[in-house]
Amino acid sequence: MSGWVAVAGLGPGGEGLVTPEVGTALAEATDVVGYIPYVARVAPREGLVLHPSDNRVEIDRAAQALEMAAAGQRVVVVSSGDPGVFAMASALFEALEAGPASWRDLDIRVLPGITAMLAAAARAGAPLGHDFCAINLSDNLKPWAVIERRLRLAAEADFAMAFYNPRSKARPEGFARALAVLRETCGDARPILFARAVTTPEEYLRIVSLGEARPEMADMRTMVILGSSRTRVIERARGPILYTPRSIPDEVP
Amino acid sequence: MSGWVAVAGLGPGGEGLVTPEVGTALAEATDVVGYIPYVARVAPREGLVLHPSDNRVEIDRAAQALEMAAAGQRVVVVSSGDPGVFAMASALFEALEAGPASWRDLDIRVLPGITAMLAAAARAGAPLGHDFCAINLSDNLKPWAVIERRLRLAAEADFAMAFYNPRSKARPEGFARALAVLRETCGDARPILFARAVTTPEEYLRIVSLGEARPEMADMRTMVILGSSRTRVIERARGPILYTPRSIPDEVP
Numbered sequence: 001m002s003g004w005v006a007v008a009g010l011g012p013g014g015e016g017l018v019t020p021e022v023g024t025a026l027a028e029a030t031d032v033v034g035y036i037p038y039v040a041r042v043a044p045r046e047g048l049v050l051h052p053s054d055n056r057v058e059i060d061r062a063a064q065a066l067e068m069a070a071a072g073q074r075v076v077v078v079s080s081g082d083p084g085v086f087a088m089a090s091a092l093f094e095a096l097e098a099g100p101a102s103w104r105d106l107d108i109r110v111l112p113g114i115t116a117m118l119a120a121a122a123r124a125g126a127p128l129g130h131d132f133c134a135i136n137l138s139d140n141l142k143p144w145a146v147i148e149r150r151l152r153l154a155a156e157a158d159f160a161m162a163f164y165n166p167r168s169k170a171r172p173e174g175f176a177r178a179l180a181v182l183r184e185t186c187g188d189a190r191p192i193l194f195a196r197a198v199t200t201p202e203e204y205l206r207i208v209s210l211g212e213a214r215p216e217m218a219d220m221r222t223m224v225i226l227g228s229s230r231t232r233v234i235e236r237a238r239g240p241i242l243y244t245p246r247s248i249p250d251e252v253p
Numbered sequence: 254m255s256g257w258v259a260v261a262g263l264g265p266g267g268e269g270l271v272t273p274e275v276g277t278a279l280a281e282a283t284d285v286v287g288y289i290p291y292v293a294r295v296a297p298r299e300g301l302v303l304h305p306s307d308n309r310v311e312i313d314r315a316a317q318a319l320e321m322a323a324a325g326q327r328v329v330v331v332s333s334g335d336p337g338v339f340a341m342a343s344a345l346f347e348a349l350e351a352g353p354a355s356w357r358d359l360d361i362r363v364l365p366g367i368t369a370m371l372a373a374a375a376r377a378g379a380p381l382g383h384d385f386c387a388i389n390l391s392d393n394l395k396p397w398a399v400i401e402r403r404l405r406l407a408a409e410a411d412f413a414m415a416f417y418n419p420r421s422k423a424r425p426e427g428f429a430r431a432l433a434v435l436r437e438t439c440g441d442a443r444p445i446l447f448a449r450a451v452t453t454p455e456e457y458l459r460i461v462s463l464g465e466a467r468p469e470m471a472d473m474r475t476m477v478i479l480g481s482s483r484t485r486v487i488e489r490a491r492g493p494i495l496y497t498p499r500s501i502p503d504e505v506p
Contacts, residue, residue, distance in 0.1 A: 016274035019367065024269065058499075084374045086499070090382030093496040097487050104489040110375035114272065114365050121337045122363035129343030131403060133386035133412060141500035150384060150410045157406035159386060234350050236357040243346040246311075246339070247394035 003069035005106060007089045009082040009113015010041055014199030017114045025076050025111055033065045034078035034088070042078060058088060062095035066103050082115035086136045086164045117162035120195035120223040123205055125234070125241035127193060127225050130248075132160035137167075139174055147174075148181055155185035160228045160244055166218040176215040182226060183210050191233050193225040193242055194218055207233060207240050256322035258359060260342045262335040262366020263294055267452030270367045278329050278364055286318045287331035287341070295331060311341060315348035319356050335368035339389045339417045370415035373448035373476040376458055378487070378494035380446060380478045383501075385413040390420075392427055400427075401434055408438035413481045413497055419471040429468040435479060436463050444486050446478040446495055447471055460486060460493050 006025040011017035026032070031049045032042050039052040053061050065075045079087035089110045096103055121128045133154050139147060154161050161182075167175040182190075188211025196204045196219070206217065210226065218224055227244060234241040259278040264270035279285070284302045285295050292305040306314050318328045332340035342363045349356050374381045386407045392400060407414050414435075420428040435443075441464030449457045449472070459470065463479065471477055480497060487494040 011272075014274070016277065017272050017365070019264075019270050019272060021267070021269035082371050082375075084371060084379045084381050086382070089375070089379035090496055090499045093378055093382075093487060093494055094498055096494070097485070104487070105491065107491075108494075110379065112270070112367050112371045112375040114367065115371065118335050118337060118365045118368065122335075122342070122365040126337045126342035126346055126363065128337050128387075129339070129346075131386070131388045133384070133407075133410075134381075135384045143501065143503050146501055150412070153406045153410035154386075157386075157403045157410075159403070232346075232350070234346060234357070238358065238360075241346055241349070241361075243343055245347055246343045248396065248399055250396050 003072040003074060003106065004109070005065050005069045005075045005077060005092070006109045006111050007077045007079065007083040007092050008111040009079050009115070010038060011114040012081055012116050012119040012199045013197065017119065017199060019111070019113065022111050022113065028074055029076040030073045031068055031075045032078060033061055033075060038078045038080050058091035059095050062088065062092040063099060065092065066095060066099060066106065069106050070103060079113070082113040083110055084112065085115045085134065116164065116198065116223045117225065119198045120193065120225060123195060123198055123203070124193045124207065124225070125243040127160055127227055127231055127242045127244055128162065129246060130160065130228060130230065130244040132162060134162045134164065136164045137174060137178055138165040139171060144174065147178065151178060151181045152185055155182065158228050160231060161226045163224040163226070165220060166222060166224045167215060168220055172215065175218055179210070179213055179215060186210060186226065191227045191231055191242055194222055195225070196222045198223065207242050256325040256327060256359065257362070258318050258322045258328045258330060258345070259362045259364055260330045260332065260336040260345050261364040262332050262340070262368070263291060264367040265334055265369050265372040265452045266450065270372065270452060272364070272366065275364050275366065281327055282329040283326045284321055284328045285331060286314055286328060291331045291333050311344035312348050315341065315345040316352060318345065319348060319352060319359065322359050323356060332366070335366045336363055337365065338368045338387065369417065369451065369476045370478065372451045373446065373478060376448060376451055376456070377446050377460065377478070378496040380413055380480055380484055380495045380497055381415065382499060383413065383481060383483065383497040385415060387415045387417065389417045390427060390431055391418040392424060397427065400431065404431060404434045405438055408435065411481050413484060414479045416477040418473060419475055419477045420468060421473055425468065428471055432463070432466055432468060439463060439479065444480045444484055444495055447475055448478070449475045451476065460495050
């Protein structure tokens with residue numbers, strides 16, 4: 001049997017959100033590669049070798065997976081959420097492009113997963129029910145000027161905005177600057193969702209106004225979603241619902 | 254047992270992409286409500302009543318689901334893809350907000366699914382691996398001027414762009430106008446993906462340059478993804494891979 005690589009999304013955490021397709025790939029694999037906490041989500045079994053690695057070694061990990069597949073192994077590269085959204089799929093293709101030409105003959109598949117913004121949106125209601133954008137707030141891989149420019153243009157376009165990696169220990173000041181830019185462009189009244197560790201036992205959701213939002217409300221396990229100008233909150237005894245209606249009336253510019 | 258509503262995403266078509274959580278909700282349901290082709294994906298069984306309805310009656314369908322839940326039934330509202338992305342979740346909350354106050358005491362859950370853009374991106378590589386936006390190109394629910402404005406701002410922000418509902422029989426000219434705006438703002442060389450009926454037996458993928466793109470390449474079953482300025486194509490004998498690298502170098506504005 002010849003080797004392959006599947007880059008698989010494990011979803012946000014809950015086992016009920018792992019697709020059967022990913023389960024099948026894991027059942028057929030000889031090797032699992034990934035960041036330590038994601039590999040820890042894979043059940044060990046005989047014949048399956050787990051290769052956990054640290055954060056920020058994505059290209060090494062990708063090259064390792066491609067090398068093993070070239071040697072005939074069946075390798076699953078695990079990501080949380082969806083592997084195509086700020087995760088391992090792009091890293092794998094970067095390694096593929098930079099690597100030996102023979103790697104291009106390999107069987108490589110990407111298996112989608114429930115990405116954090118969709119899980120968080122579902123828990124809160126439907127804030128991404130109309131046009132939206134997804135921005136990675138980490139300035140680890142891009143200059144801050146690009147992030148700020150995108151925030152301003154996204155506000156002008158009146159997108160709802162989903163923010164990945166809002167706040168890291170290494171750069172806590174970035175998210176405070178992002179909130180300041182957003183308040184300046186969207187005003188204080190706009191609702192914003194902080195959704196931490198969604199679908200895990202540590203899940204915690206909070207909806208506040210942009211004026212009330214504080215950098216400490218987010219950490220690296222938090223997904224942040226800012227509404228568009230049309231996003232609404234329905235108050236209920238069971239807790240608020242955040243949603244964006246499907247339509248924009250003709251008179252709205 | 255008291256009633257509930259679950260708005261569930263069936264994913265893009267393949268059964269391997271339906272989450273276990275959605276399967277559980279369908280197994281517990283008394284009633285399934287939805288657009289005819291989506292309800293047709295639910296296996297009939299004793300004790301389950303299927304309520305298929307036509308397109309463009311989303312609010313009526315949502316109100317029907319809420320009414321049945323208020324009467325003690327366990328109702329799954331089915332969407333394709335993810336219910337929170339241009340689908341039934343927002344319609345349900347519109348109906349909830351406009352309906353009787355007692356509906357707000359109902360148990361309402363949104364169960365996320367694999368949305369079309371993530372399935373299409375996975376099949377093609379990882380075009381959404383960096384910042385991106387999702388825009389519904391149908392001008393059924395919003396003025397064309399809003400769409401054009403968002404396209405121009407998204408191009409300026411250098412987002413990859415995922416387009417839902419690119420072309421309908423009723424308004425075939427809209428997508429031609431969108432392509433013209435995109436060529437004007439992004440140039441002819443930018444790669445664009447047409448991904449039709451992804452994960453079904455009719456799946457068909459095509460990657461062309463924006464200059465080669467033609468309106469007829471899309472229909473209502475096609476997801477269209479335009480790369481950012483950084484998106485790359487890796488040519489292979491097995492077919493091209495479209496992906497966006499994770500990083501932006503400091504010198505790029």
